[in-house]
């Protein structure tokens with residue numbers, strides 16, 4: 001038997017929601033997308049939510065709307081999935097990498113402020129593993145005019161000082177992903193939330209080839225008339241995916257509760273395992289979304305490799321999140337980045353391992369994971 005590091009939880013309601021769309025008139029962006037956007041905005045306590053075909057598309061659109069382009073910098077965390085930085089590169093900007101705070105594994109106002117220059121168009125803090133990054137303090141440090149896009153792909157359902165991530169109280173936009181390993185699954189899909197009506201409009205146009213949503217000259221030209229004003233993409237979400245996403249969203253609180261229960265059991269059961277550092281918990285007032293439950297082997301890369309391989313032999317498919325982005329060959333060749341740029345992220349990477357953590361992980365399976373960890377750590 002194999003236990004994956006992540007897995008979606010799909011029930012009969014989800015299946016029926018998708019089947020209803022298949023029997024309807026519209027398959028792509030239609031009423032199911034409208035409903036999903038409305039419910040998502042409500043869940044995040046934010047006025048606007050714009051659906052995309054993936055989290056990557058959502059970040060690309062958000063970076064575009066934030067004015068990222070040639071001659072500009074986009075600052076993100078060294079410890080994230082590639083898409084947080086690639087969205088700047090797509091637009092001809094230079095991605096730059098802030099180091100993590102080794103107490104939280106998130107960027108903070110100090111690690112970011114070192115990189116801010118007159119060329120900085122936007123900052124993309126990542127709520128790594130689902131622990132809220134200090135976006136309030138980052139906002140307070142940044143000059144006016146520098147935009148903040150939260151990469152909230154790990155953090156749907158998390159809260160910072162009681163407010164849902166995605167409420168954009170301290171940021172311009174927040175981007176989410178509905179890849180099956182994330183808090184809710186749509187197959188593929190993404191969302192951007194914002195409080196700014198102008199950004200909402202730009203996001204909607206970018207999603208649809210840059211075609212203007214205003215009916216410019218249609219009175220004179222005819223009702224068909226729509227002009228392209230920007231270079232956008234086809235980043236639409238289908239109604240099929242939106243129906244699944246919306247049905248999943250209705251269970252978000254349950255899912256986050258189950259993820260927190262998994263995390264609490266790991267904390268109890270692994271507390272005495274000296275080789276492992278346990279992940280930072282959320283401070284009082286915040287809520288962790290536990291997209292990942294990451295442990296760090298204190299002895300670094302070789303010991304982590306033995307643990308990883310030992311778990312695989314026992315059917316436990318742990319993962320490593322992530323190779324720091326600046327250590328990827330493309331970033332080396334294109335921007336000259338390499339080892340030493342972000343020492344705390346590199347040290348984290350040498351020992352990190354994501355243990356299975358998802359709502360449907362049974363207590364029996366979680367016991368097997370912990371047993372396998374203890375066995376694999378034996379010399």
Ligand SMILES: *Cc1c(COP(=O)(O)O)cnc(C)c1O
Pocket residue numbers: 054055056057080081083084126151153154176177178179188189190
């Ligand atoms: C998953 C993820 C993305 C990209 O989302 P997709 O829906 O897979 O395109 C972006 N950033 C982070 C941090 C992620 O984990």
